[in-house]
Amino acid sequence: MLTSLSRRLFMGTVAAAAIAGLTPAIAADPIKLRISTPAVEADWHAKMLPVFKEELEKAAPGQFDVEIHLNGTLFKQGTEPAAMQRGNLEMAMISAFDIAKQIPEWSIFTAGYLLRDPEHQTKVFESGIGKEMYGLVEDKMNIKILNVGYLGTRQLNLRTEKEIKTPADLAGVKLRMPGSDTWLFLGKALGANPLPVAFGEIYTALQTGAIDGQDNPLPTVRAAKFYEVTKQIALTDHLVDAIFLSLAGSTWNKLDDKQKAAVMNAAKAAVRFNNENRIKEEAQLADFFKSQGLKVYKPDVEAFRQQVQKAYLESELSKSWPKGMVDRVNAIK
Template structure:
C-alpha cells in the first residue's frame, strides 16, 4: 500500500448517525451490494495502491490464504488503483455497507476521533516493532474498541507501511526544515496530514495518490513524502531526483472491516479471516522491512540523489509543532507517555 491512506473531507459518518440512519442506509444500498453484504461471503477490498506494492501483494496473500484454508467460504475481490472506491472514500463506503475491507490510516481515524490525532504525530513511533507493541497491546485494545463504537469499523490488524521520507522533483541542499520552505509538498488531504507536511517545512498540497506521478512530471508539485518501498513500486524515481532521509514518521495502515459485516460472520468465518490477515501482515511487514534495506542503493542506481539531513532539527521542529498544536489540546492525559513507553 502506498501510504497511510487518508481520506479527503467528505460525508463521513459518526456511529450515532449510522444508527439513526440505518434503515435509510440499507434502502439506499444497491441490490447487488445488499445481497453480497447479507451473504457474508463476498469480501470486496479497495486500495488506491498499485498491484506492485507490498501491501497490495499482501492483499493477494490474504485471498490465497482464505482460498487455501477456507475453500468456498469467501469470494475475495481485490480492486487496485482506486478503481472501486477512490482514495478518501473508503471509510464512508464501509460505513454504508458498500465495501467489506478498506486499508485505513490513523489520520483517517483522527478526522472522526480528534483526540486520536496523537497517533498521527511525527517522530512518535520508533520502528515496526514499536508499532506492533502499541497496536497489539493495551493501547491498541482501547483504540480498536473506540473505533468500533464511534466509527463502526472493526480493525483486524495493523500493518507496517514503512518509514516515511521526503522526495523532491529537483535536487536541493536540505539540512533543516527551513530548506523546504516554499516547496509544494504533496500530502493526503486530511488536516493531520496537511499539518505534518507544513511541520516538515514545506507548503502542504493536497493531492490524491493516483495523481502524484503526473503532478511530479509536470511540476504541479515539488515533492512528496512516502515510504521508500512505495516510492519504488510507484516508479516516482522516473520523475523526481532526490530522496531526503528525514525518517519523519514510522507509519502503519489498518486492515479494517465494517463492524456490521464482521458481526455477521460466524466464529469460524471470523477465525479464518483473522488467520489469513495475520499471514498477510507477516508477508507485508517482512517484505517492507527487507525492501527498505536495499531501497537507497536501488534509487541511487536510478540516478536519484540520496541525502541525509539534520534529523534532530526535523524531529525538534515536527514534534514541537504537534505538541504545541490545537490537536494536542484534546490528547488523553498520559497517552503520549504510554505510547512512547510501549
C-alpha cells in the first residue's frame, strides 16, 4: 500500500514538474516586430511585407507579432535606423543612403551608374562584397540586414515640358531628393538643383510647383500617382536602387537559432516576391505613362553616365570607399 502510494506521489510530482517546465514557453508573449516604411500601399515593397509576415507565421506559429506601418506614419523616411538603434523600432526597410550617413564606406552604393541592373545588384550583395558590407552595418550600427530588395531603376520625372537630353538641360531644375548629403550629391551630379522634400510631400510639391521634378523608379511613380502632376519621364537609368530589409540588432540578438532562420527565410521570400513583380511591372510601365499623356523618352544616357561618374570619382565621397571596391563590383558579371 505504501509502495503504491509512493509511486503515485512520485509520478504526480514528475508530471507537475513537466507541466511547470512547459508553462513559460506557452505563456511567453510573441516577439513584436514593428516594420516602418515610407512606402505607399500600392507599391511592391509595401506588398512584400505581408508576405514576410505570412511566411514567418508559417515557420514560427505564434512566436512573432508583426505590425506593418506604411506611408511613414510610424517614423519618417530616413529616421528609421536611429529609431532601431535607440530600441524604439524593430524593423525597417532602409537605403544605402541611410546607412552612408553613419558608415561613409557605404556611399559607394549611392553612386550613380555603379550597379548595372537588378541581376547585378543581387549578385553583388550575395557575394563576399555583401557579406563584408553587411558586417560593417552590424558592427557599427547594430543593425542586422536580412536581405536586399530591388527598389527599381531611378528615372527623372518632371512637371516641365522642356526635353532633357544632357545634364546641361537640368540646370536650374528644382529636383526633389530625400534629405541627406549623399542624395543631394546625386542630384547635383545629374546637373540639377536638388531640394530635400519628404516622400509624403512630393505629390503636393509637384502640384504646386514647389519642385520641378523628382526621381524614383517607375513602379513608385505609378503607385504614388506622381504621373497625375507631371508631364514627362526621362529614362536616365541613373541608379539601380536597393532597399535593405533590416532588423534592430537588439531584437536579432534576442532570437534563438530557429527563430533567426525563420526570419531570414521569410525575408528571402518577401524579397523574391518584390523583385519578381517589380521587374515585371517596370518593363510594362513606359506604355502606361504614355497612355496617361506623359512623354517618355531616352536622353543621352552616356552623357549622364560620364558626368555622374566623374563627379563621384573627384568627390570627397569616393575617398571613403573601400580600396578596390569599384573594380570588385565591376568584375561581378
